[in-house]
Amino acid sequence: MQKKNSLYRYYRPKTFNDVAGHTNLKKILIEQIKNNKFSHALIFSGQRGTGKTSVAKIFAKVINCENPKDAASCETCNSCIQANNNSHPDIFELDAASNNGVDEMRNIRANVSTLPILSKYKVYIIDEFHMLTKSAYNSLLKTLEEPPQHVQFILATTELHKIPLTIISRCQNFNFARITKVDLKEQISKIAKLEGIDVEEKALDEIFYLSEGSLRDAINALEQAGSYANKVTESVLKDVFSIATKEEKIALISKVLGGDAKYVISFFENSEQQGIDFQSLSLDIINLIKEIVEFKMVGELKKNYSITLEEANSFKKFDISLLFDLSDEIAKAYESTKGSSIDSQLLLIALLKVINVSKLISVVNSEVVLSNKITNKEVEMNKTELPPFNKEEKRLVKTEFNKLEESTKTIEIKEKIVDEKPSVLGETDKKNELKEKTKITENIGKYILGEGILDNINPSIEITDLNLDQGMSVEELIADKTIDKLLEEETGVINTMDLDTELTIPINEKVVYDLSYFENLKHQGPLDKKYQDIDTIWIDDAEIVATLLNADKVKRLKFQTLINQIFDISSPQFDPTLAKKLVPLFGAKVLAGSDTSIVLIMDTPILSNYLQYKINNLDFRKHIFEKLDTELIIYSVSKERTKILKEEYVLAAKHPEEYVIPNVDDFYESLQEQIKDMSEPPLAKESKDLFLDDDYTVIK
Numbered sequence: 001m002q003k004k005n006s007l008y009r010y011y012r013p014k015t016f017n018d019v020a021g022h023t024n025l026k027k028i029l030i031e032q033i034k035n036n037k038f039s040h041a042l043i044f045s046g047q048r049g050t051g052k053t054s055v056a057k058i059f060a061k062v063i064n065c066e067n068p069k070d071a072a073s074c075e076t077c078n079s080c081i082q083a084n085n086n087s088h089p090d091i092f093e094l095d096a097a098s099n100n101g102v103d104e105m106r107n108i109r110a111n112v113s114t115l116p117i118l119s120k121y122k123v124y125i126i127d128e129f130h131m132l133t134k135s136a137y138n139s140l141l142k143t144l145e146e147p148p149q150h151v152q153f154i155l156a157t158t159e160l161h162k163i164p165l166t167i168i169s170r171c172q173n174f175n176f177a178r179i180t181k182v183d184l185k186e187q188i189s190k191i192a193k194l195e196g197i198d199v200e201e202k203a204l205d206e207i208f209y210l211s212e213g214s215l216r217d218a219i220n221a222l223e224q225a226g227s228y229a230n231k232v233t234e235s236v237l238k239d240v241f242s243i244a245t246k247e248e249k250i251a252l253i254s255k256v257l258g259g260d261a262k263y264v265i266s267f268f269e270n271s272e273q274q275g276i277d278f279q280s281l282s283l284d285i286i287n288l289i290k291e292i293v294e295f296k297m298v299g300e301l302k303k304n305y306s307i308t309l310e311e312a313n314s315f316k317k318f319d320i321s322l323l324f325d326l327s328d329e330i331a332k333a334y335e336s337t338k339g340s341s342i343d344s345q346l347l348l349i350a351l352l353k354v355i356n357v358s359k360l361i362s363v364v365n366s367e368v369v370l371s372n373k374i375t376n377k378e379v380e381m382n383k384t385e386l387p388p389f390n391k392e393e394k395r396l397v398k399t400e401f402n403k404l405e406e407s408t409k410t411i412e413i414k415e416k417i418v419d420e421k422p423s424v425l426g427e428t429d430k431k432n433e434l435k436e437k438t439k440i441t442e443n444i445g446k447y448i449l450g451e452g453i454l455d456n457i458n459p460s461i462e463i464t465d466l467n468l469d470q471g472m473s474v475e476e477l478i479a480d481k482t483i484d485k486l487l488e489e490e491t492g493v494i495n496t497m498d499l500d501t502e503l504t505i506p507i508n509e510k511v512v513y514d515l516s517y518f519e520n521l522k523h524q525g526p527l528d529k530k531y532q533d534i535d536t537i538w539i540d541d542a543e544i545v546a547t548l549l550n551a552d553k554v555k556r557l558k559f560q561t562l563i564n565q566i567f568d569i570s571s572p573q574f575d576p577t578l579a580k581k582l583v584p585l586f587g588a589k590v591l592a593g594s595d596t597s598i599v600l601i602m603d604t605p606i607l608s609n610y611l612q613y614k615i616n617n618l619d620f621r622k623h624i625f626e627k628l629d630t631e632l633i634i635y636s637v638s639k640e641r642t643k644i645l646k647e648e649y650v651l652a653a654k655h656p657e658e659y660v661i662p663n664v665d666d667f668y669e670s671l672q673e674q675i676k677d678m679s680e681p682p683l684a685k686e687s688k689d690l691f692l693d694d695d696y697t698v699i700k
């Protein structure tokens with residue numbers, strides 16, 4: 001261990017210039033020193049190994065140097081020499097982790113009043129400051145409030161959130177970000193050159209992943225690998241640190257996206273035997289995904305990318321959303337084990353989940369065809385049997401239609417799989433066709449709920465070539481039934497539906513639930529006559545912006561997952577009755593979530609207004625509260641409005657104190673008032689205004 005740390009100690013930066021990365025932070029510190037305007041209590045926060053202690057030591061040396069030049073130490077004066085030897089009588093390094101620190105803090109308090117021995121300042125560098133006990137904090141608090149002119153505190157911590165606000169508010173905080181790949185690689189190459197260690201470019205990338213942005217770990221890795229072999233290559237690192245190579249990681253990503261569960265499982269079995277470090281594997285995969293996604297979006301590779309053009313191109317066939325899913329799942333698995341090392345099983349499950357999604361797409365894909373058909377029929381039917389569409393409805397149907405067409409196109413790119421409808425979905429790989437048909441059948445079994453329809457039919461019989469040749473697929477059989485069902489509902493329940501009661505659709509008959517089913521159902525609500533009397537519900541931008549200002553990413557992800565779950569037909573907990581009740585929520589994207597509020601995005605203003613209207617219904621929102629496990633304000637906004645909200649948000653961020661999330665009960669009370677006003681006939685409203693009487697009712 002001693003030897004392991006030596007290179008790091010040796011190359012510990014001696015001046016601000018030597019410190020890798022942290023450009024802005026260094027600039028600010030240097031300016032403050034030059035102008036003699038630095039705070040006497042600094043907090044250096046950030047991940048381990050990012051240079052907090054090094055910068056603290058340099059800072060202490062510079063402010064005590066006898067002949068400083070432009071905030072740089074002279075390195076020759078007595079003070080500098082003592083500081084470099086770690087023997088400066090006025091620079092104190094304490095480790096709060098070694099004990100609870102009460103005595104040390106009392107000592108500090110007792111000694112701060114005496115003047116420094118050698119230099120201008122007594123500097124106290126306290127490492128792992130968050131480890132202090134409450135009483136230790138308290139004994140230091142008064143000193144921090146009004147430190148004597150000759151005292152300088154530098155409090156270093158990896159966990160800023162554990163430090164009491166009373167302390168933080170008395171200090172200037174500097175956040176030490178994870179060192180960037182470019183900066184780290186540059187520093188490691190420099191040290192390797194000085195040490196005569198030959199390092200492959202690829203190996204530099206691996207060292208970055210391995211060290212998770214900690215320069216200290218990276219230097220240690222270099223030293224360890226350098227003592228194992230003359231030339232540090234990817235395979236040397238693999239031997240020394242049990243890591244997977246980039247090729248292996250790229251193959252893994254590719255297999256996950258391609259739905260090859262077998263490969264993924266056996267990769268994990270082998271990796272476990274080899275003792276692979278799953279922590280760095282997770283981070284590496286996320287980093288590679290980032291590069292692939294950027295390449296997909298921008299169409300070119302950045303210089304510092306670790307993937308090659310050929311590798312990047314091999315991902316062209318996969319849909320970008322799958323890559324997002326994959327990184328989300330891995331990040332979730334990683335987050336859930338933060339602090340300890342990631343469990344290989346958790347990571348494996350995360351990957352298998354994505355495989356499941358990639359297969360789901362193949363099913364959804366076939367259902368898109370089905371949805372198209374439904375939409376067609378709906379449009380036709382509405383033309384003949386229902387009053388003509390108003391402008392907004394026409395637009396709505398058209399948008400939906402386009403969207404479906406659009407998604408058909410996208411899915412075609414997503415995976416070649418697709419299916420037995422080449423005329424709609426474009427060219428299909430004949431060879432894959434049969435294989436994929438079987439896959440779809442397997443999945444479809446899961447998506448049929450209720451009894452009957454296909455339960456008695458052996459899917460493998462249904463998918464015979466004969467059927468397919470006749471152009472009848474399982475999907476189409478289902479489709480026919482679904483269409484009948486929907487037509488029935490169209491003329492029956494849905495149009496007479498009372499919005500204040502829940503959507504009541506008889507389920508005594510066998511109903512097929514799939515994503516397009518909910519998608520279609522969702523649009524029925526706003527078409528209802530009763531709803532047509534409702535104006536747009538008005539909620540002030542500022543009110544919603546307050547939630548954006550208090551947004552919590554973890555909450556957002558959690559809420560999104562829970563909302564998705566309601567309509568997750570593949571889940572064993574799927575409750576069709578609840579899903580139907582909450583169908584106006586189908587497809588909602590969570591824009592932001594806070595402790596007491598959530599902002600949902602719906603595709604169109606009509607859908608978003610309808611959802612907000614439904615949320616006013618106590619019963620409806622109670623179901624959501626139950627699902628989200630909390631009572632909160634639910635805002636529903638359209639995609640279009642989010643642009644305005646985001647602009648507002650940028651302005652609001654300058655004075656966030658002016659934006660307050662309302663009380664939950666107050667919000668629903670005023671929403672109720674507003675809707676009551678809107679649904680009342682104009683005459684009644686006028687009379688009410690005239691008499692100022694809330695209990696006034698109009699008799700026809």
Ligand SMILES: [Zn+2]
Nearest residue numbers: 065074077080
């Ligand atoms: Zn000096």
